[in-house]
Structures are given as structure tokens and as C-alpha cells.
Amino acid sequence: MSDQNKQFSNPHLEACHHHFDKTLDLFHEVTDGLSEEQLRWKPAKQQWSTAENIGHLLASNQLYYERLKPLIETALAQGRNNPPWLEKHKSGFVGGMIRSVVDPAGKFKVKTFRSFVPREMATDEQRRQYLDCNEKLLRLLEQSDGLNTRKLTIASPVSGLLRINLGDAFSILPAHAERHLNQAARLRKHPDFPGN
Secondary structure, X not given: OOOOOOOOOOHHXXXXXXXXXXXXXXXXHHHOOOOHHHHHOOOOOOOOOHHHHHHHHHHHHHHHHHHHHHHHHHHHHHOOEOOHHHOOOOOOHHHHHHHHHHXXXXXXXXXXXXXXXXXXOOHXXXXXXXXXXXXXXXXXXXXXXXXXXXXXXXXOOOOXXXXXXXXXXXXXXXXXXXXXHHHHHHXXXXXXXXXX
């Protein structure tokens, strides 16, 4: 279980942790109490249902987790700590670009990469897996406090040629979640949403 009272030495990671907490609250607000029919409902064929939005986030989060876990474990084992003068986070070019594309307030519409296309699964299992992956990512974020979030990088889940620094990865994840959970929240307000 992640530590909601953790004191961070890195203000950027602390802000990311708060953003993760905010999106977790939004996840429960959007999905709790919905029936299978409501989770799978969509107003048009080309739009995603709540379940598809969650499936997309799950696919994305799992790909990030698979890249972040070995990076952080190796950095911790090697004692690659962040010098105090590097505590202020600075976005890299690629990470900053991705962060602006997934920004919840952004107007960008981007075609989903194949690796992020939602998989069909039972909605209860999907919700459980999403929450489990979210918890694992939060634990990694907490373990990263003290590491050099600018120098440590992962290959982007979209292309191995693109690198994202650790701080950007932890900024992208909750922003991306908020964007898709806001889409799901708008579905609930649609006049044709089941039960409205």
C-alpha cells in the first residue's frame, strides 16, 4: 500500500504523488456503482466507453511499469542518489512533449498507438488490475524519492528510440489518467447514458 503521508525530498515527485491520489479519487467517482452495461456504454461507435478508457489506461500503465521497475531497482541498488542541487525537476524534450499531449486541459486528439489499444476483459477484473497497477506505480514513485529524476531515463512505450526521464514519466501517468477519466465522467452526463 502506498504511503499517503510520505514526506518527499523531491518536490516534483511529491506533486506527482498528489496528482496520482487525485486521479485515484476521480477513478472511484467515475466508476464506483456502475453496472456492466453502464461501463460498456458509448454514445457512438468511434467513441470509447468507460471500460475502454480504463482498459487503455491499464495498457499504458503496465507498459510504463515494466520499464520503470528495473530502472528504479537498479538505480537504488547502485546508490544513484540525486545531488541536492538537482532537486528541481526539469522536463526533457520528449517527456515535455508527451506531457503536453496528454494534458487533461489540452485539446490535442491523438490516434492511439497499437500498444495502448484497450483489451476486452471483464470490467470487474479490469478495474481490479487498474487499481493494482496504480498501486505498484505509486510504490515505485515513492522509492524514487532521492534518485536523479533528470538523468535516469526509460525508453518510451511508444518507441524505443525516444527517451523519457523518470520525473517526466511520473508526471505523464497521472495527467494521462485524468484526461481519460474526465472523458469517462462526461459519458455519465450524456442524456442517453443508461439510467439517466
